[in-house]
Amino acid sequence: MTVTNRFRALMVDQAEDSFSVDIKELSLDDLPEGEVTVRVSYSGVNYKDGLASIPKGRIVESYPMVPGIDLAGTVTESSDSRFRPGDPVIVASAELGVSYYGGFSEMARVPADWVIPLPSGLSLKEAMILGTAGFTAAMSVQRMEENGLQPDRGPVLVTGATGGVGSTAVAMLAKRGYTVAASTGKAAEHDYLKSLGAEEILSREETTKEEKRPLLRARWAGAVDPVGGKTLSYLLSTTRFGGSVAVSGLTGGTEFTSSVFPFILRGINLLGIDSAHVTNAYRREVWNRLADDLKPEKLLEGTGVTEISLDELPQALTSILKGGVRGRTVVKL
Structure with a gap:
């Protein structure tokens, strides 16, 4: 060469x-x-x-x-x-x-x-359409599934859904058979998110409004959150018993407010997703899933x-x- x-x-x-x-x-x-x-x-x-x-x-x-x-x-x-x-x-x-x-x-x-x-099943271009954002989304799904998430447990919310992590997570979860809700501040992108597999769209205002109560109505079996900030506060207060929130980003801010109640009364899992320091073996495992059951064809072809x-x-x-x-x-x- x-x-x-x-x-x-x-x-x-x-x-x-x-x-x-x-x-x-x-x-x-x-x-x-x-x-x-x-x-x-x-x-x-x-x-x-x-x-x-x-x-x-x-x-x-x-x-x-x-x-x-x-x-x-x-x-x-x-x-x-x-x-x-x-x-x-x-x-x-x-x-x-x-x-x-x-x-x-x-x-x-x-x-x-x-x-x-x-991995067999991915082209070089597809691998970079996924990239670190897709890897982060896939790792979020895998970590939640390792903590008990299954399609029959209830809907999963993806925040920042038009971004790289969010859009790939929506498509991956839909392919896996989950009922997917998506949160975005971009009203013009609702059709795009539905084309990826989202069945419900939430506004950014709904997921960031201030609440005095530590627990709200339990809605989500899990959540992929690349946003953080007030959105993470909302997720912690609305996740169902035994559910998981996988947080990987800070586009909504680095600080959030919560209490011990979501953890001791609903037993939820707050999962930090760090794609930089996982082992090479774990990285290969996730990439192999990206070429297989987590490959988001609707995103790659859309x-x-x-x-x-x-x-x-x-x-x-x-x-x-x-x-x-x-x-x-x-x-x-």
């Missing part, structure tokens, strides 16, 4: 009084150490990547940095016997794009322990996917921070 030494990448850099986001030409010598070198085909745009593109995002650990917390591509070189040139692979989460040059680059070099063989070039990426990063992205955006490299 022919590999050119020069390639393009999006790079962020910060000095004492300046911050920059530029597309630069790099060489293979600029890449960090690692056992596996990958020609990147696609990367996904995540909220965390948006945070990496602003000076006060508090995501990037050192500068300069190539953001992009996930990538899919083809191995060009490997010193690890588990991978050979030509192998299609995924790298998602871990420290990619945060403390290690990430996926917004035509070439990448990573530790072998971060690399996942592309209108909720936008493909962009590297040159269009800075604008997409701005849009995702403003809540202006529906579904998933993938970068073709």
Whole structure:
């Protein structure tokens, strides 16, 4: 496989009084150490990547940095016997794009322990339509099922439902046979959410209004929550006995109010979803489900996917921070 030494990448850099986001030409010598070198085909745009593109995002650990917390591509070189040139692979989460040059680059070099063989049943593009957002949604579903969630237990609510985690969660849960409700602040997107499998739509106002009572009417057997803040307060007070809330994000804020009553009177489970530090074996298990029973065909085949070039990426990063992205955006490299 022919590999050119020069390639393009999006790079962020910060000095004492300046911050920059530029597309630069790099060489293979600029890449960090690692056992596996990958020609990147696609990367996904995540909220965390948006945070990496602003000076006060508090995501990037050192500068300069190539953001992009996930990538899919083809191995060009490997010193690890588990991978050979030509192998299609995924790298998602871990420290990619945060403390290690990430996926917004035509070439990448990573530790072998971060690399996942592309599961049969997924293309490289499909893997990045899912990306870390899809992995987070799938991990949320799996963690809730590990804690007793089943389709016959009752409806499951997905908050922030038009975003990356939310939209993939709606489609996954519907495929698994769950009754899905979706919460969104975008009235124009109700038809889109119903096309993914949502049977009920809740307004953002309903899931964020202030309540003095610690417990409200029990409605949900489970909830996928990439929002946090007041929405998480609502979920804790409305989840049914023995249900689970899987929280993975903070677009609605980092603070929430609750009491011990949801936990000691309804026995609910508050599940923190951290996709960055799970074991490689668990990561492979979830990715294999993403290629099988959790593969959200309605999302992958629908209108909720936008493909962009590297040159269009800075604008997409701005849009995702403003809540202006529906579904998933993938970068073709």
